Amino acid sequence: MGNSDMAASAQKFVYAFGGGSAEGRADMKALLGGKGANLAEMANLGLPVPPGFTISTEVCTAYYANEKNYPEGLDAQMSEALRQVETVAGARFGEASNPLLVSVRSGARASMPGMMDTVLNLGLNDQTVEGLAQRSGDRRFAFDSYRRFISMYSDVVLGVDHADFEDILGGFKDERSYALDTDITAEEWQGLIARYKALVENETGDAFPQDPHEQLWGAISAVFKSWNGARAITYRKLNSIPEDWGTAVNVQAMVFGNMGDTSATGVAFTRNPSTGIKELYGEFLVNAQGEDVVAGIRTPQNITERARIEAASDAPSLEALMPETFAELSRTFDLLERHYRDMQDMEFTIQEGKLWMLQTRIGKRTAKAALRIAVDMAAEGLIGREEAVLRIDPASLDQLLHPTLDPEAKREVIATGLPASPGAASGEIVFDADEAERLKALNRRVILVRIETSPEDIHGMHAAEGILTTRGGMTSHAAVVARGMGKPCVSGAGSLRIDYQAGTLSVMGVLLKKGETITIDGSSGQVMRGEVATIKPELSGDFALLMTWADSFRRMGVRANAETPLDARTAREFGAEGIGLCRTEHMFFDSERIVAVREMIIADKLDARRAALAKLLPMQRNDFIALFEIMAGLPVTIRLLDPPLHEFLPQADHEIEEVAEQMNANPDTLRARIAELKEFNPMLGHRGVRLLISYPEIAEMQARAIFEAATEVARRTGQAPIPEVMVPLVASRAEFDVVKERVLAIASQVAEETGLVIDYSVGTMIELPRAALRAAEIAESADFFSFGTNDLTQTTFGISRDDAARFIGEYTSKGVFKMDPFISLDIEGVGELVRIGTERGRQTKPGLKTGICGEHGGDPASIAFCETVNLDYVSCSPFRVPIARLAAAQASLSKI
C-alpha cells in the first residue's frame, strides 16, 4: 500500500474550470471524459460556463481496481476545487444562508446519451432550502427544487424507486384535484417533502442525508457505480466501448432554467442533425430544468422563427421571446462550430436572462446529414476533402443503401408524428423491449411502439426495425438513440393511444393489436397500417460526390460477391469493380437444374456422370454469359463447386420418393446414395477441391462453361471479361495443381475450338489455416489468393458458424470474445493468418493478387485491417459496396 499511496498522492485527480479559464482542454477526453473536456474548452474560450471541476476517469479505474475505494489524495484535491467553485460562484457549499448547489454528472470518453445518472440541485437540505428560498426570492421554486433533488438523489443514489415518489405526488394532486405540478404551492411542497423523506427512511432504514458532503460523495459514487450498471454495459457492448475507459464525474455549480419566465433551458445543434442543412436547430422550454427537455414530458418550443413556421407551431420561438439572448446564443454556436470544425450538439440554460453553456459536443447525425455536413464543410473550407471522407462512418451508409417507401405505393396513414430518424420500416407491433428482442431472435421484424422510451429499452430498440413513440420531441430519448443506431423513428405521434395492458394501439376508431404489421416513415413522420412497398435508393448528390472523393483516395479495389444478374447489376450501380466471388453452386439449386445435378450425383459410373454434366453445361454457360455481359472488361472470380454433394439431395422421406420419381430413379438407390454421402462434419468433409479431385469432370464442365461463355461475350461485345477461376478449400499446392491442370487443359481446348484466346487466371481461396501457412508454396502455382475469411474463421477458431448461436452470444455478452468473429475479422488470430498468407505468397510471387471475399469484406474494421496487410481488393455483398469503398478510402488515408 505504501508505494501506491505515495504515487496516488502525487497524482492529479481533479481538474477545475470556470471563471474564464480551466485546467483541462478539449483534447483531454480520455482523462476528463467528453463532457468535462468540452466544459474546460468552453471555459478557456471565455464562454459562460458555470464553475465546476471534473474528477478524472483514472479515479474510476482506480475505484474498480481497488475494490471500490477511492485513491488517497482525492479528498483534499476535491475540497480545494470546491473552494474555487465557491469563490467564482459567490456561494458556499452547505452554507444555510447562501448555499452553493451543484449538479453531479457522469462524462465518459465517448458520448453515452442517457446512459449515466445525473443528480441536480445537490447541496439542498432542510436548512439550505430556506437560504435558496430567501436568495431567489421564490419559496415555491426552492421547495420544488428540494423535492426534485430528494426524489432524484433517492432514485439514483439510494435505490428508491422514482415511481414511489410519483405515486405520492399523484395521490396528493388527485386529493386536491390539481392538474399540474405548478398548481402546488411552496407550503404544499414542504408537506410533500416530509412525506418524501419518510418514504426514504422507510425504504432505506436511514434518514435522507442532510450533510451536503455526504450527498456529494454519495452522488459521485453513484456515477462510478453506474459505469457498471446493466444499461451502461449494454450500451458499451452495442458501441464497442472498452470497459476500462471508465467515466469521469463533473461537479458543477447549478444554474436554474426554472426561475420564472425569463429563465429557460434548451438543447441545440449548429446544423440540422437529420438533413445536415446549415441552420440553427433546437428546442427549449421556458421555466424548466434541463432534464425536462430531453425527457420529452413537455413538448418543447422551436429556437428559431423559421423552424417554428416550418413546424406550424403556435408556441413562440426563443428568437421571438428573448431576442438578445438568442443573438448571444447564435454567436456562441458559430464560435463553437468554427472552433471544433464540426457540427455541435449543445445544452444551455438561461437563468433570469443570463445565458449559461452547460455542454457542447460533436453532434450525432443521420448518415444523410453526415454526408451533407461533410460535403458542405469541405465547400466552406472548414475541412479538407480527406477529412470529409474520414468524417463519415462507413457503417452508417447502410441507412442510405436500403429501400425507402415507394411514393407510388398505396398508404393507409393512421397518424403522423415527428420525423425523428429517417428511413422506412415495416414490422409487427410490439410494446415491450424484451419481446422485441425475443422476436428478433426468431428472425421476425418488429416495430417497437412505446409511449416514450428510456435507457431500459435500448436492447429492444436495437432489435426493432424501427421505433414509434407517442410522446417526446426530436431530441427525446427515442429520437436521439434511433438516429445513433441509424434506425427509422417516428416520435411524438400524439394522436395514437397505447394500452400496454390490452396490447393495443388505437387512433380514431382504428384498433391495431400486438402482432399486426405497421410501417413507419422516419423521414416524413407517417405511421401506416400494413406493409408499404419500397423502392431502391438513389445514390446521388452529396453521396455521389463524397464517394468520388473517397475513390480518389482509395488504394484497394472493391468488388462484389454476386452470382445473379440482379446482384451483379446492383453491384455495378454501387460502384463494384468486378466480382470477387461468384458461388457457382447457387446456380445449381434452380428447379430446372437440380434434376440434372442430382442425376450427376447418384450416377455411379463416370459415363453417367458425364451425361448429366453435359445437360448442365449449356445452363452454366448461360449463367456466365449473363454475368460476363454485365461485368464486361472486369475481373470475375468464379469459385468452382464447393459444397458437399449431399447438400443437393433431398433429406425427408417423402421428398426422396418425389425426387426419385422426378428423376426416374429407384428411391432405394437414391436413399442409399444419400446415406453414403452423409457426413458427420460437412464443413470439414468431402467438398471443395477434394470433390473436384474425386470428380474432375465437374471442374472440367465448369471450366468449359466459363471459357465458352467468356469467348461468346468477347465475340458479341468485343469486350471480354477476365475470368479468374478459383479453386476452393485448398490445403496444399498439390491439391491445387491437380485441378489447375484440368482447367488449363480445358482453356486450351476451348481456345483451339473457338480460335479465340481469352485472358484468364487460376487461383485459390485461402480459407484453411494450412493454406495460409503454406502460402509460399501454393503461390508458386496459383495466380491469385482470395481469403475466404468465413471458413478461415471457422477453422482457426474451430467454430462452426451454423452451430455458434448456442454459445457465441454468451461469449460476447460475458466479454469472453470482444466481438463476434464472424461479423468483424479477428485480427489477432485469423488476421495473423491472412497476414502470413499474404506475406508468404508474395515471397515466392511478388506480384501475387490478393483479396478477401468473406463477409468481412464489407465490414469497415476488417477492411481497415486488409489495408494494413496490403491486400489488392475487398469483395462484399452488393449493398455493402459503397460502405467498402468508403472504408477502403479511410483505410488508405489513415495509413498515410
Place this chain on the structure above:
Amino acid sequence: MGNSDMAASAQKFVYAFGGGSAEGRADMKALLGGKGANLAEMANLGLPVPPGFTISTEVCTAYYANEKNYPEGLDAQMSEALRQVETVAGARFGEASNPLLVSVRSGARASMPGMMDTVLNLGLNDQTVEGLAQRSGDRRFAFDSYRRFISMYSDVVLGVDHADFEDILGGFKDERSYALDTDITAEEWQGLIARYKALVENETGDAFPQDPHEQLWGAISAVFKSWNGARAITYRKLNSIPEDWGTAVNVQAMVFGNMGDTSATGVAFTRNPSTGIKELYGEFLVNAQGEDVVAGIRTPQNITERARIEAASDAPSLEALMPETFAELSRTFDLLERHYRDMQDMEFTIQEGKLWMLQTRIGKRTAKAALRIAVDMAAEGLIGREEAVLRIDPASLDQLLHPTLDPEAKREVIATGLPASPGAASGEIVFDADEAERLKALNRRVILVRIETSPEDIHGMHAAEGILTTRGGMTSHAAVVARGMGKPCVSGAGSLRIDYQAGTLSVMGVLLKKGETITIDGSSGQVMRGEVATIKPELSGDFALLMTWADSFRRMGVRANAETPLDARTAREFGAEGIGLCRTEHMFFDSERIVAVREMIIADKLDARRAALAKLLPMQRNDFIALFEIMAGLPVTIRLLDPPLHEFLPQADHEIEEVAEQMNANPDTLRARIAELKEFNPMLGHRGVRLLISYPEIAEMQARAIFEAATEVARRTGQAPIPEVMVPLVASRAEFDVVKERVLAIASQVAEETGLVIDYSVGTMIELPRAALRAAEIAESADFFSFGTNDLTQTTFGISRDDAARFIGEYTSKGVFKMDPFISLDIEGVGELVRIGTERGRQTKPGLKTGICGEHGGDPASIAFCETVNLDYVSCSPFRVPIARLAAAQASLSKI
C-alpha cells in the same frame, strides 16, 4: 537442349566393378543403389565378385524427366564398361565362340525385395548358345539356359505371359510323361526353344531379338520401367520411399550355379534374422540358378551342419558337401559383417567349386532379432550403445508389444510349417489378396492363405493379420516380406492342400472353408483351427536392456493416454512416466452413470443439473482415486469434459423411449432436448471449454472429484499424484481464464475442507490454430500446454477425421498427400503451429511445460519432430509407450 546435352555428356553415368577394384563405394547408395554400391564395396574388399557395371539412379531420373529417353553419353560409357567386363571375364559380348553372358538387375537405394525385375543369361542367341555349349562342354546346360533366358526376357521385357511358356513346357512333359525338367534332353530343349520363339513372334509380332545389344537395352529399359510398375509403387507407398529416388541397373557377368553337382547357389545371413542368434544362417541348392532359391520351388538345404541337425533334414549341408568352399564362405561372411558392422544378407553362387559373391546387404530381421543383434553387437564392441539404440526401428517394436499365444490354451494343431516370421495371429481364411483387403476395410481380421505369394499379393499381405503358405522356405517371398512387415508368417506348410477354386484348405481329413477361423504361430510354425487365446508379452531380456539404454539417452518424457485402471497399469509396466491425457468423458459412458449424465443434460434448471452432477461426483472421484493410486507421485493430466452433450443422448426412436423410461422422464422432453442439441458440425460445435463456460457446474464437479481424489490418495498412500487439470478446445486466453478461475476456487475449497494442500496445475490443450497463434497470451495464464494434434490436424487442414475416409485414401494413393496426416504429423503445416505455439508460449512463460497427446504421440516420425521443437514429453496409447521411449531416445541422439 544444347546446354543440357553438354552437361549430360560430361556426367558420369556408368560405374564399373570387378577384378579386385571398383569405381563405386558402399556409401554411394543414392547414386548406385544398394546392390550396386555393395557390389563395388565387395570388389574393393578383394572379394570374388563377377565383373560388371552399374548404371546410376540419375539415369533413371533423367529417363523419366525426359519422356523415357536416355541421356546423351550413356551409350559410350556403357560400351567402355562392357569392354572392361569382357577383359576381366575373358569373353566377348555377342561373340559366337566365347560369349560373355550377363545378368541385368535393378538396384534401388532402399532394398525392395522381389519388387524389381531381373533378366539372367542375357547375351544368348542362336549362335552364342552353341559357343556356350562348346565352352561349358554341357549342351543341355546351354540350351536350358537359353530357354530360361527366352522365357524370362519375354516375360519381363516383351510382356509375354510366363504361364504361356510353362504351358508349352507342361504340355511337352505330359506328352513324354516326364516328371522333371531334368528329364529333358538338349535336343528336346532345342525343339522347345523353337516353339518358345514362335510364341514370342506370335504374341509380339516380332521375332525374339537375336542382337545381344538390343537385348541389353531392352532389359535395361525394362528395369527402369518397372520402377513405375504397380508393384513397385505399392511397395514404395507402404515403405515411404520417394518416387524420385529412382533405381540403378546392374549389368554383371553371369556365373552359373547350375553347371552340375560342383555348382550351387544360395542365400545366407550372418546371424539368424528371426531370433538374432549369432550363427551362420542360410540355404542353398545344388545345381541351380539363384532365382530358384528365392522362388521357393525346390525346398533348399541348410548351409551348416548344426542347422541341418536342428531342422532334422535329410538333405546334406553345404558344410558337409563342400567343406572348403564352406570355409571360404564363412570367412567372407565374417569379413563382411565386421566391415559393415551389421548383420549381412548375402547371395552367392558356386560355379564348379569356385565361390562368387553376388550380393551383400544389411539383412532384414524381426524386431526380436534386431534387439538381440543390437545388444550382442554392443557387447561384442562392434557398435556403441548409442548406435545399438539407433539401430532399432521403433515401429518394429509393435511386433513384441502384442499378445502371443497362451501356452496354457488348448490348441488344435492341424499342420506345422516353417516359423517364417514370429508372432501369433488369428483370423478368417481368405485365399485372395484383393479379398483380404476388402475384408480388412470392413474391420475383419483375416489370414491370407496361399500356395506361395508373389509381389502381386503385397496389398493382401498388408491387409492380413498373418500369412500362411504351403510352399517356400524361410527366404521365400512370403517369409521375407512378412518379416519386413512385422506380420506373423508360417511358410512351406506342405501338408496343407489348397483348392482355390473350391475355396478350401484341407489336411488329413480336416476340411476348412473360406471364412473359417484359424490361428498361426509364426514363432513355432504351427497352424491351428479356431482362435487360440493369447497372453501379454513379457518385456525382458534384450528388450528391457535396450530400453534402459534408450532411457539414458532420452530427453523427452513419455506418458500414456489412459483413463481405465487397466490401461494405466499397462502403461506403467511399459514405462510410462505419468498420464498425458485422461479423457474424462469416457468415464461417463459407463451404464451405471449414463443415466445421471443424461439427467444432467436434460435438466433445464441449474438446480436439477447440480443434483444430477452430485450423483456423478462420487463415481468420478472413485475413477480418479483408482488412477491416482496407480500413478502415485506422477503427473496425471485430466482433460475436463470435452464432447458435445448430444453424444451422451440416444438417437434412435426406440432408444429414446427406453432411455426416457429409465430416467423417468417424458420422452417428448428428451426428444426436444435431443433436437435442440443437434449440431451441423459437432466437431466445431458446443464442446470443450465452450460447454464448461455454459455449464461451469460441470467443471466444478470434475475439479472437486479430482482434488478430493488426490487428497484421498495422498492420505492413504502418503504419495500424492500431481493432477494437471486440462481445459480443452481453448481459442483465447479469456476462455481459459473463465474455467481456470472455477478450478482454482474448487481447489482452495477442497484444501480448506480437507486441510491438505495438493500440488496441481491448470493448463490447456492447444488444438486449434488460433490457440497456437495466441499462445503467448494463453501461456501468461496456463501452467502447461498439451498439443492435441488430432483436432489441430482437423482444423488446420479443415478435414474431419470421421469423414476423411471418403477421400484421404485417394489423396495418398494419388500422391496429393505424402502421408495421412492423422497417422504421421504434418510437419510443414500442423507442425509449424506446434512450433509457433511452443515458441510463443515460452516467450511469456519460459519454463512452460509442453507435451503432445494426439495419436501422433506414438508415431516415431512425429516424435522426432517433437524433439526438434523441444517439447517436454509425448503421450501415447499404453501399447506404444516403449515405441515412444525408443523413438524419443533416437530423436535425442539424432539431434546431437
